[in-house]
Every structure is written in C-alpha cells, then in structure tokens.
Amino acid sequence: EAQVTQNPRYLITVTGKKLTVTCSQNMNHEYMSWYRQDPGLGLRQIYYSMNVEVTDKGDVPEGYKVSRKEKRNFPLILESPSPNQTSLYFCASSPRQLQYNEQFFGPGTRLTVL
Amino acid sequence: AQRVTQPEKLLSVFKGAPVELKCNYSYSGSPELFWYVQYSRQRLQLLLRHISRESIKGFTADLNKGETSFHLKKPFAQEEDSAMYYCALSALSGGYQKVTFGTGTKLQVIP
Numbered sequence: 001e002a003q004v005t006q007n008p009r010y011l012i013t014v015t016g017k018k019l020t021v022t023c024s025q026n027m028n029h030e031y032m033s034w035y036r037q038d039p040g041l042g043l044r045q046i047y048y049s050m051n052v053e054v055t056d057k058g059d060v061p062e063g064y065k066v067s068r069k070e071k072r073n074f075p076l077i078l079e080s081p082s083p084n085q086t087s088l089y090f091c092a093s094s095p096r097q098l099q100y101n102e103q104f105f106g107p108g109t110r111l112t113v114l
Numbered sequence: 115a116q117r118v119t120q121p122e123k124l125l126s127v128f129k130g131a132p133v134e135l136k137c138n139y140s141y142s143g144s145p146e147l148f149w150y151v152q153y154s155r156q157r158l159q160l161l162l163r164h165i166s167r168e169s170i171k172g173f174t175a176d177l178n179k180g181e182t183s184f185h186l187k188k189p190f191a192q193e194e195d196s197a198m199y200y201c202a203l204s205a206l207s208g209g210y211q212k213v214t215f216g217t218g219t220k221l222q223v224i225p
Contacts, residue, residue: 033213040217042120043158043200043215045215048213058212103160
C-alpha cells in the first residue's frame with residue numbers, strides 16, 4: 001500500500017531532551033516536507049526537501065533540523081525541544097512536479113514537550 | 115511572498131444548505147491551488163485541485179484570478195462534510211516549488 005508513515009505517533013518528552021521523528025514514504029517521491037499544525041494557525045511548513053541531500057527552510061524552521069540521506073526517509077530532529085514546540089506534526093511527500101501534484105500526508109505525530 | 119487567507123475559522127450550516135468556504139491568495143505569478151480536507155482523527159487528504167477542474171464529493175472550486183480567490187462550494191451540505199478544510203497554494207519561490215497553506219476553516223454541518 002502506497003503511504004507515508006511517521007513514528008512515533010505520540011510522544012511526551014521533557015525540555016532539552018533530543019528527539020527524532022521519523023518519516024518514510026514508499027512511493028518513490030522526490031519531494032518531502034514537514035509541517036506543524038497548531039490551533040488557529042493551520043499548517044506551517046518547517047522544512048522541505050526537493051531530493052536526496054537537497055533541503056531548505058520553510059516558514060518556521062527555528063529549533064528543527066532535517067536530513068535527506070535516502071529518498072524514502074526524511075527525519076525531523078529536535079536537538080533541544082522546548083514547550084513551544086508542542087504541536088501536531090505532519091510529514092508529506094509528493095511526486096517530482098509538486099506544482100501540479102497533491103501531497104500525501106502521514107498520520108501525524110502529536111508531540112508534547114513538558 | 116505568497117499568502118493564503120481563509121477568513122472564516124468556523125462555518126456552521128444546516129444540512130441541505132449551500133456551502134461556500136472562502137479562500138483568497140496573493141501571488142504575482144500563476145499559482146496552482148488546492149483544497150485539502152481533514153476529517154476527524156484522519157490525515158489530510160486532497161479534495162480537489164484547480165488544474166483538474168473536477169467535482170469531488172459534490173464540491174467545486176473555481177479559480178478567479180481577478181479576485182485572487184479559490185472559493186470551495188457545494189450546493190447541498192451533508193453531515194459527512196463536517197471537517198477541517200485547508201486551501202493551499204503551490205508556486206515557485208526562490209527557485210523552488212513552495213506550498214503555503216491557509217489557516218483552515220472548520221465546517222460544521224448541523225443535522
């Protein structure tokens with residue numbers, strides 16, 4: 001089944017404890033992206049990747065890192081999480097021509113930073 | 115810079131009533147516009163895209179370049195339409211294809 005998977009789905013952690021949220025897609029998509037969803041703010045893009053080893057900042061990159069060493073994986077790294085990063089995170093992927101293609105979203109990861 | 119505005123956070127309509135979810139955008143070139151829907155406890159999924167000009171689940175959206183709008187419409191709302199709706203714009207920005215989402219509108223269909 002073609003899909004985007006994220007792990008973990010739920011995570012509660014404490015301030016300053018490094019964490020990684022994994023994202024994987026099995027559709028051979030070139031474009032991948034991370035979003036955070038907050039009430040009243042909708043979806044805001046954190047980072048995106050046009051292809052392997054090509055990543056760029058979205059609208060709210062502060063406090064996050066990403067890597068794209070393989071086409072299928074696009075992990076989101078929080079080196080020192082803070083409470084303001086408590087949010088619902090979505091990974092998404094899309095075929096090469098993003099402009100005309102939909103994004104396929106993962107199920108979301110609900111992160112709470114205490 | 116590209117921007118998407120959805121002015122209504124919540125839209126409540128009665129079952130059978132017409133629905134119009136507003137979306138306005140700002141972009142100087144020719145954007146591609148999408149509507150995504152998120153049902154309760156489910157992931158976001160594409161509802162429709164402007165380039166395909168199709169009707170999905172009775173919803174349609176027309177791109178009005180003069181008014182820079184891409185409103186989502188349905189003539190008769192159903193209870194199963196209750197969900198969060200996001201308008202999204204995809205366009206070139208700094209040499210890369212960038213996607214910007216609106217803040218979303220929650221549609222509540224009252225039985």
